[in-house]
Amino acid sequence: MTTATAAQNFIHRDPVNRLTRIIGRVLLYLLLIVMSLWFLVPLFWMFMSSLMPLDQVGVFPVQWIPRVWQPENYTQALEFWNFGTTFRNTMFIAIVSLIGDIGSCTIVAYGFARFRFPFRDTLFLILLATLMLPFAVRLIPVYAAYDAIGWIDTFYPLIVPAFFGNAFYIFICRQFFLGIPQDLLDAAKIDGASEVRIFTQVMIPLAKPAIVVIAILSFQNSWNDFLGPLIYLKDPDLHTLAIGLYKFTSLPGQGGIYNQQMAASTMMVLPVLIVFFLFQKQFIQGANISGLKG
Amino acid sequence: MATAFGSQFSALRGRRRERWRDLSPMRKREAKMGLLFITPWIIGVLLFSLFPFVASFLLSFTKYNIVAPPEWVGAEHYVHIFTDDPLFLKSLKNTGVYVGGSVAIRIVLGFALALLLNAKVRFLGLWRTLFYLPSIVPIVALSVIWLYVLNARAGLLNSLLYAIGLPRYRWFADPDIAMIGYLIMSTTWVGVTMVIFLAGLQGIPEEYYDAAKIDGANVFQRLLRVTIPLMTPTIYLNILINIINAFQVFTQVFIMSDGQGGPRDATRTYVLHLFDHAFQYLPPQMGYSSALAWILFMIIFAFTAVIVATSQRWVFYQGGETD
Numbered sequence: 001m002t003t004a005t006a007a008q009n010f011i012h013r014d015p016v017n018r019l020t021r022i023i024g025r026v027l028l029y030l031l032l033i034v035m036s037l038w039f040l041v042p043l044f045w046m047f048m049s050s051l052m053p054l055d056q057v058g059v060f061p062v063q064w065i066p067r068v069w070q071p072e073n074y075t076q077a078l079e080f081w082n083f084g085t086t087f088r089n090t091m092f093i094a095i096v097s098l099i100g101d102i103g104s105c106t107i108v109a110y111g112f113a114r115f116r117f118p119f120r121d122t123l124f125l126i127l128l129a130t131l132m133l134p135f136a137v138r139l140i141p142v143y144a145a146y147d148a149i150g151w152i153d154t155f156y157p158l159i160v161p162a163f164f165g166n167a168f169y170i171f172i173c174r175q176f177f178l179g180i181p182q183d184l185l186d187a188a189k190i191d192g193a194s195e196v197r198i199f200t201q202v203m204i205p206l207a208k209p210a211i212v213v214i215a216i217l218s219f220q221n222s223w224n225d226f227l228g229p230l231i232y233l234k235d236p237d238l239h240t241l242a243i244g245l246y247k248f249t250s251l252p253g254q255g256g257i258y259n260q261q262m263a264a265s266t267m268m269v270l271p272v273l274i275v276f277f278l279f280q281k282q283f284i285q286g287a288n289i290s291g292l293k294g
Numbered sequence: 295m296a297t298a299f300g301s302q303f304s305a306l307r308g309r310r311r312e313r314w315r316d317l318s319p320m321r322k323r324e325a326k327m328g329l330l331f332i333t334p335w336i337i338g339v340l341l342f343s344l345f346p347f348v349a350s351f352l353l354s355f356t357k358y359n360i361v362a363p364p365e366w367v368g369a370e371h372y373v374h375i376f377t378d379d380p381l382f383l384k385s386l387k388n389t390g391v392y393v394g395g396s397v398a399i400r401i402v403l404g405f406a407l408a409l410l411l412n413a414k415v416r417f418l419g420l421w422r423t424l425f426y427l428p429s430i431v432p433i434v435a436l437s438v439i440w441l442y443v444l445n446a447r448a449g450l451l452n453s454l455l456y457a458i459g460l461p462r463y464r465w466f467a468d469p470d471i472a473m474i475g476y477l478i479m480s481t482t483w484v485g486v487t488m489v490i491f492l493a494g495l496q497g498i499p500e501e502y503y504d505a506a507k508i509d510g511a512n513v514f515q516r517l518l519r520v521t522i523p524l525m526t527p528t529i530y531l532n533i534l535i536n537i538i539n540a541f542q543v544f545t546q547v548f549i550m551s552d553g554q555g556g557p558r559d560a561t562r563t564y565v566l567h568l569f570d571h572a573f574q575y576l577p578p579q580m581g582y583s584s585a586l587a588w589i590l591f592m593i594i595f596a597f598t599a600v601i602v603a604t605s606q607r608w609v610f611y612q613g614g615e616t617d
Binding site: 036038039041043045057104107112114115117118120126130132136139141145147161170195223226227245246249258261265272273283284 | 410433448450
């Protein structure tokens with residue numbers, strides 16, 4: 001609405017309008033600053049309190065600057081919380097799932113985007129419908145099945161499904177493939193390239209932007225996943241970062257060490273923030289595709 | 295995706311069913327290749343969607359504790375849920391509060407923020423990044439942080455309320471407002487909705503506004519008559535996605551209430567209740583939990599169906615420009 005105000009005032013340049021325009025702009029930026037604070041202050045406080053002495057964290061009203069800077073909170077948190085093992089486990093799950101997701105989703109999306117076969121549109125409609133199936137409905141039979149084949153307390157339940165395609169990633173990839181001009185493929189075909197070669201040497205390089213988006217979503221998903229590791233991994237040696245952090249913050253007797261808990265949280269958040277700042281554009285694209293396209 | 299659904303449906307309606315034996319040899323080859331490419335997904339959908347979908351329905355009529363084979367009990371669980379499980383209604387009510395509140399917050403606040411950022415602000419990319427940032431934070435870490443933001447004694451929010459002279463609240467320690475705490479926390483994810491709305495707003499051609507201006511429409515008329523109608527497809531889709539997700543709220547409640555949904559079940563959500571029966575009770579009540587899951591599925595399905603059915607009345611599609 002302020003767009004319109006600005007444009008209007010551009011047309012009539014009288015002093016009164018100039019004043020309202022300036023007030024409008026000031027209010028606009030003030031509002032943006034207030035909202036940014038709302039979103040960022042909790043994260044800022046997490047970081048600051050991770051460096052505070054313990055008795056400073058529970059003080060009312062909230063304190064912002066550590067009285068004494070205590071980086072040793074981090075090393076102490078590392079001692080309690082098996083960071084090395086949980087980090088390795090999380091990375092393993094995340095990387096294997098990422099490979100599975102990219103492989104299976106590009107292949108399936110290519111099938112949907114570039115070939116005509118009976119019931120193709122019906123099958124794609126089923127694919128979209130599975131996105132709306134609540135996870136609670138799948139939870140129990142899938143758990144029981146994994147239990148029956150002895151996969152509880154292994155990483156398989158968290159990585160194997162990635163190799164069978166994720167409906168949302170397939171959707172993203174298919175949209176992208178549909179946008180690639182058919183002429184390119186026809187040219188490759190005339191040159192005698194096989195379907196598999198066209199896919200691996202023409203389509204995949206062209207689909208890089210979509211693949212980056214999928215890679216980020218997949219990695220973020222594994223890194224943040226809580227419910228999966230919670231029910232499938234009981235052995236502490238198999239725990240992921242998310243479970244490790246949860247145990248560290250909820251174990252009886254450790255409930256009081258807020259500063260170390262904040263240090264642990266910071267350690268889990270930091271890698272995600274770094275990835276976010278490196279791939280901002282793709283993050284925003286990922287969000288957009290889920291909400292707009294198609 | 296909603297439009298994808300729409301176009302997918304119309305594509306199905308308009309066309310004559312292709313039959314395998316009518317295809318030319320070349321088309322048969324093409325079809326075989328296509329099916330080959332989508333094979334991983336076909337296996338996946340059978341294993342991870344169709345099988346659990348059917349199995350949980352069947353399990354909902356049995357007593358099942360994983361160790362012993364399921365034992366058929368008919369509709370017993372459903373009868374028990376509707377007549378003798380006070381926590382069923384309680385958790386449904388708590389979830390209803392969360393669905394109504396969090397969806398309203400995400401749509402209204404998300405739309406308002408997108409409008410602000412669409413007002414030709416400087417450093418647009420920076421603001422968008424700042425607003426989006428909290429939603430990428432892992433949910434376990436967010437839960438740890440928000441436990442202290444909403445701490446009854448020394449929390450950030452209470453400090454803020456105190457500083458501006460408002461009364462303080464006990465948030466998660468007070469059964470009457472504990473759910474409100476989760477609604478306040480849900481503002482964390484407003485950035486996602488905002489980004490989607492902003493992309494939609496940026497897609498509205500400037501000529502529409504110019505034309506409205508020439509017709510003498512003021513700021514609010516332009517918002518009501520141009521912006522909002524053109525944004526209805528995006529609003530519709532976001533309402534749908536957010537409702538489906540909000541009904542399944544679980545992780546933050548599980549972590550922040552230590553799996554209890556306390557105080558006094560005031561934050562026991564539907565999925566937490568279901569999870570409790572399947573994974574926290576000894577022996578596990580997987581059959582009962584499956585019945586709860588199917589009731590949730592029916593509720594979500596009903597909501598989706600009503601929203602989709604009424605969408606034609608208020609969702610405005612520009613001719614031929616969708617998809």
